[in-house]
Amino acid sequence: MASNTQELRRKAESLARDLTAAGVTGVTISWADNNGIPRSRTVPAAALPDVAVQGVGVTSLFAVFDSADVITYAHEGLATPSGDVRLLPVLDGLVRLIGQPALAWAPGRQVDADGGPWPYDQRSVLERQVDRLADTGLSALVGYELEFGVYLGDRADPPVPAHSGPAYSPHALIAIDEFIAAVLRDFAGNGLRISQLHAEYGPAQVELSLVATDPLTAADQQLLARQTLRAAARAHGLRLSFAPLPATTAAGNGWHVHSSLWRNGANLLTGGPEGPGTEGAAYIAGLLRDLPAVAAISAPTLGSLARLRPGFFAGAYAFWGVENREAPLRYVPGSTLLGADHANVEFKTSDASANPYLAVAAILAAGAAGVTEGLTLEPPVQSDPGTWTVEQRAERGIASLPSTPTEHEAALSGNPRLAEVLGKELLGAFLAVRRSDAAAAEGRDLDDVLAGLRWRY
DSSP states (O other): OOOHHHHHHHHHHHHHHHHTTTOOEEEEEEEETTTSSSEEEEEEGGHHHHHHHHOEEEEEEGGGGGGOOBOOOOOOGGSSOOOEEEEEEEGOEEEEEEEEETTTEEEEEEEEESBBBOOHHHHHEEEEEEEEHHHHEEEEEEEEEEEEEEEEETOOOOOOBSSOOOOHHHHHHHHHHHHHHHHHHHHHHHHHEEEEEEOSSSSSSEEEEEOOHHHHHHHHHHHHHHHHHHHHHHTTTEEEOOOOOTTTTTTOOOOOOEEEEEEEEETTTOOEETTTTTHHHHHHHHHHHHHHHHHHHHHHHHHHHHHHTTTTTTTBSSOOSSOTTTSSSSEEEEBBBBBBBEEEEOOOSSTSSSSSHHHHHHHHEEEEEEHHHHHOOOOOOOOOOGOOHHHHHHHHOBBBBSSHHHHHHHHHTTTTHHHHHHHHHHHEEEHHHHHHHHHHHHTTTHHHHHHHHTTOO
């Protein structure tokens, strides 16, 4: 233990020297809470060696902050204002911020006051799930698609879109040309690999995709991408909304998760137009079986529920399809051009109000359980069940996903696989936060609720 501590300190000392020489004065250590909202502490760059070993103090109550920063004491494990934990930087994820040259950034993980495991640390949940995969000879690749709205920074209400379309047109991006150039530059400088970027369907909307990587790095990079985007927007007088649904009249923002499962260098999702092979099909079957419970983690908030509307490519019904953009589980096969190993499954019922570590852990756990149990998969659905009759959906066994907070909680609480992934303590805090959000929204107009969430993530 002492040798590990000494090695960690030496590494942090070397990083601190490099940062100081480059003119970096502070290191922001960031994590995400149970609402998907990034939280942070910033420390002087020179203090990094001490902070890397001892951490920086934060309240134990961040696990029970709701979406409006109200602290709920309804969870028994965190029912008083007493308590402190330590936030440690993950040094392997530390980067200098190109768009904020005086700062560096690192993902954070929380430990208890003595340096032991803290049951409410979300990053540890994903660390454990990655280890479980490795114990069975499996690994995963994960990549995020991020949709967001770009608005003028004049704080008008309602906000004014910074581009007005046309959808998917290069003409739309001309209005925000300098911002797009900064995003491409700053992402590259911050070590974030963009596979593509474009104007999305709605006014103000932009989408970018990150290249798939290991699960922990993917979740870390999702938080770093938010920081990078917001800094670029501020520098160009713009404001961004990552909210699942900025307003009832706006296009919804999905933060879709692409994943593939691997064994001995082989992608189990490999297949063709009919779908993947046996184990890849079992992975999708596991996701489909647990989809309502996973969605309660990956699209957990009132804004998430408002976004899941049939006909909006949001994934409102529980089914899978091959390249079907209305499916919450969209199988993307490989091809001669891209290679067979390009195959993956896109999980569309996901947005920025999800904690990325919990969302990715839940997706991998559900899919891997399907592989372990050898689940079989029904044929794909290639049309939109939202256009079917109730009887047609019932005949195919296709149900709508949870549409209320009560249904969300029932789906998650009633799923032993996902409850075990989170752990009793974190599950309790997570549900307490969801109840606090729901209580605060009672009697309020939906647009008023959405306006309160518009800039939170």
